[in-house]
Amino acid sequence: MKGMFAALILIASHACAVYGQTDSVMMERIYTASFEQGQAYEYLRYLTKKIGHRIAGSQKAEAAVQWSKSLMENLPFEKVYLQDVEVPYWERGKQEQAYVVTTGKPLQVLALGGSVATPLDGLEAEVVEVELLSDLRKHGDAVAGKIVFVNKPWDESIVETGVAYGLNSSQRSRGPAEAAKLGAVAYLFRSLSSSPDDDFPHTGGTRYVAGIDSIPAFAISAVGATLLSQTLKEDPSTRVHLANQSKWKGTVATHNVVAEWKGTQFPDQIITIGGHIDSWDVGEGAHDNGTGTMGTLDAIRTLMRLGYKPRHTIRLVFYMNEENGVHGAVKYGEQAKANGEQLIAAIESDAGGFAPRGFDIKSSADKVAWIQQHWKPLFEQKFWVSRFLQGSPGVDSGVWGAHFPNTLMFNFRPDPHRYFDIHHTAKDVFEAVDRRELQSGVAALASLLYLLDQHIEKVGR
Template sequence: MFTPQNTTKRMKRTILLTLLSISTFTQGAFAQQDSIMLDKIYHESFYNGQAYDNLHHLTKKIGHRIAGSPRADKAVAWSKSIMEELPFDRVYLQDVKVPYWDRGPQEKAYLVGSNEPLSVLALGGSVSTPAKGLVAEVIEVELLSDLKKYGDQVRGKIVFINKPWDESIVETGVAYGLNSSQRSRGPAEAAKLGAVAYLFRSLSSSKTDDYPHTGGTGYVKGIDSIPAMAISATSAIKLSNALKANLHTKVYLEQHAAWKGIVHTHNVIAEWKGQQSPDKIITIGGHIDSWDVGEGAHDNGTGTMGTLDAIRTLMALGYQPKHTIRLVFYMNEENGVHGASAYGQIAKDKQEQIIAAIESDAGGFAPRGFDIKASADRVAWIQQHWKPLFDQKFWVSRFLQGSPGVDSGVWGKHFPNTVMFNFRPDPHRYFDLHHTAKDVFEAVDKRELQSGVAAIASLLYLVDQQIDQL
């Protein structure tokens, strides 16, 4: 039946439907525009990417670079120089003070009697053995908590933690996390019971790996500091078998590591000024320091050279950012995180508006996606609007709520509302190389690296364009 009321209703519905279809059409048009931009980004990265060549320089001409070392300073100066070659508005160094730990001459370890060598590396931050080394019997356990039952028998012995890696976990970072706390708090726990040294089975995803994996450890005030070393997975198996054959097997350990005091060093920062909201900042980057073995290629040469190249890619395409994009190469992620602390403190004091962060510190393997530190609603929005641009065409499909990277996590304490993205490449091989002499340039695949650069550049573009809609 025709009534004026029905006409009004009908008109309202028509207007609503028209608005909806305009909005769907506009969204579709934007999505199409974004899709075209992502195609261009991937094309630029695969054809003209510079991350791989820059990584070659960093790893082969500079090499590993623990914070406080002369090589770390060289990496800082060189990073600044390559940033200055790009059209950033500002490139500068930010002061950071770090404690410098030096490994000294190569460690030695063997089974006393057979002289069978054991592959070991001092854990970062460890004190040295006596200059002529030490010899002691060994107590083997899987867990630190198992030590209690040995009570007084631990006195004068080497505590050997032999907990194998859980190979069934695909998310290798989780397997790493299950064992890593025993690396950091073990020496103090063992020393409390009178142990003379600490041997820790390397955090490696392979049982056939004879490379020891270093990593940070620590001590507790008031408890003796004892030398702490990582032992390779195969040497751990060798030692365990020797102990099964003879419980009184003795081991010789020698290392000369020491703290060398406080050193003044830097974060390296470059800014590309936003055209619409220059005061709103998107921070992107990774740590420039590495452990003092191998070449720090996957950890974290790929993260630094990759994020730099992501910005270069957008620059090469003539892109003009809405917000200021700030690239940060953090110093000292590996043994103190002082670079990220300094960055956060300065940004907090200046009351900066950091609206988003992207970190790359999980290797340069084929990209799989991003973990996102944001509310569930925001993550759902990203899954709905951004994921379809990546997943089928570029094989990048992980957009899940999760933790930020270590550096973003540290400075992010001052910025609880910043949306943070943590780049996630394929995790399978990362912990075969992590913190070892095997983490070299040759372990990085150019195509995988540049595919990661394209994924990061695409995300950076979408964040810059659409963060205000989140």
Template sequence: MIFAGIGIGSAQQADVQMLREIYTASLKEGKSYDWLNHLSNQIGGRLSGSVQAEQAVTYTKKELDVLGLDRVWLQPVMVPKWVRGTPEFAYIESEPGETNNVPVCALGGSVATPAGGIKASVIEVQGVEDLAKLGKSQIEGKIVFYNRPMDPTLINTFEAYSGCVDQRYSGAEEAAKFGAVGVVVRSMNLSIDDHPHTGSMSYGELELTERIPAAAISTKGADLLSTTLKLNPEIKFFLRQNCRQLPDVQSYNVIGEIRGSEFPEEVIVVGGHLDSWDLGDGSHDDGAGCVQSMEVLNLLKKVGYQPRRTIRVVLFMNEENGLRGGRKYAEIAKEKNEKHLFALESDAGGFTPRGFSFDCTQEEFNRILTWKNLFEPYLVHQFIRGGSGADIGPLKDQGLVLSGLRPDSQRYFDYHHAETDTFKAVSKRELELGAAAMTSLVYLVDRYGFISSSALPDRQ
């Protein structure tokens, strides 16, 4: 293969050298950790529609402006505004006057309880499929307790998460159909601790009057509730929460780009989501992905690389409870007839990078595999065909290659959607290694493209 008149050996050596320069720049001169420090400690949790989310928009746009990119802009998008209200409170009542408080938090999108809370008997299930087996006679007037844990035997913790998250998302909708007065859901967490994990939920087509409050209970609290139920099925559970859904408000995707020198009409996107849940400060989910994506453009400039194609960073708004930002970006791109070649998302935490997943054809994957050896010295060589990311998903019908950074996942769900997702949980070095890996992949895609792209042979 020949690239721009250079034999494959020379081209390979040039790539080795470029990746080394990228990693050196990230580890010695990178800005990702400082950016994350500000997002996390000066702004905090960035729930869609909140003041903090808007502060994050202003801050990241300003920082992209400082990089001297060819263009930086805000893309308007209407987002939902759900507020948590006063702290939630819950307890297990073994008998009148004998109670044990347990940590809970409202699920995102839930309705509030009555002002005085709700107290009812509890029925434990392992998933929504159990409801039909029990029937309305056993569920009506009770609080449904979903207690299916993440499978600890699965090495890929995202698979374990996928195996039980339906009870969080659809649990209230399904339980309400059987007359339940509320639901509590075991937190999506492999650790046994006192930190409840929030997350999005949906009522489907239920009318407002049919909706019931939904809360997550910590894994330790869930174990206590389950054990207590076995000892005394007549116990009561009390829950009080004060959350509200307000009218949609305007927010923004934050976008910046370096225009391609040869093929500016071909766009490579790298991004993460700027919004977060409100319990912690959203450092891993997804402050890390945002600053790593910003760093891609910063590092390319630092090493003096002029992209052939347009490299665009997109900080998406509202991934957590609506995906409005990702959908709006894809909608506008389609309206403008933009040609996207590749999209890379970081939304799996700022942990040690292990590799990438790719949503692509086998032919495209074969091309990608020719780059794998370049990542082996950095231990980022787990290249698999599979998923990519939620925010770039709406771009898929454009026929581009989608990819996701895949860090080590073993600790991710200790922090995901919980008050423990804070800046101190992020390693500076791991964050910077992830940014370097992403920049390296973007560099290779920009330089060579894909076999199935519209590129001419001499551009491969």
């Protein structure tokens, strides 16, 4: 009896020690495997160099879908399939042109996503400069017939660049309609770039409002914006020439790509992981979001290679059309809801492939506190991943999450410093991604996936 009691204590304490140890040993194996045998970087090389940028509805976006599907089919998933998605297709057309009429000085611009075209030979007008759209009203009638130029510099004091981006991004989407209301003929928006020395324009989505004229809308580089602002100070009657030939080309049938790794204990409980496969139509969509798709795929592949058997079903989703419509995420959510699926957790990667810093967690404060207490220490000391804070899910998870308010959601957060220097520009190419940083992110994603699969029942209890 006494001996048995001692043995029980021994088993209990042993089990306890092994429990924590098992996780840290597994994470070491994941990190080693990701650095030594990871494929995300090579997958990314193919996606960016052989396929290239891939705006939703384009042939390249569909090529990325088909190639991703074949990648997944070469891994031991039980099921790989495409989910039909209809997307509106917008085409940039011939390269935009912009210059200061008096000096001929060129300005670097990109049409904003969704923009209508100027007349074929362009348009020319005087410019009204403001920092905020709300200042436009002060100019009243003076806006009619002119180009509205919103020139709000990036707030460099904010370390988390996503916050600085968010402070000003609504002026990109609302601007053309606000300007058109006052009779403006075009909209020129200072690029959302974190660097004042950046001469690349950053595109991004914009919107028109029914019943208000649609006017051509452009992003101008930070350097161009500063130059134009100085020129206007010297001569307020300065005229600018703008030309683009963008247009909407109807709807196109395309797809989300989905792969399922069946759970051994709870096959009906699903952990979703993934990111968007489309990109803007400049650069190569490397950080946004080649790293997110190839990284999440490689995270699963890493666990597979280690002989791991998931308890819950792990479902990889490459969403279509995050950049200009989120129709893929809408479809995923509708379908999952119609099927009555149990989407217990989600991980999204759509913030670049820089060195991993942690995860934002959409959940209650007590669950986040539990994760901080039990999982953060496993990442923090050895792997330099320490951000586990309550926050927003990614865009796609946020959209389908409207149907699943109780899903525990994680938004992968790599280092934010350089992301908005290249975001939505011609600079977002394969060469801007570092292999070691990317594979470190893969290891962090695979580790979180492993911990969720092993312990989700304990989170917040």
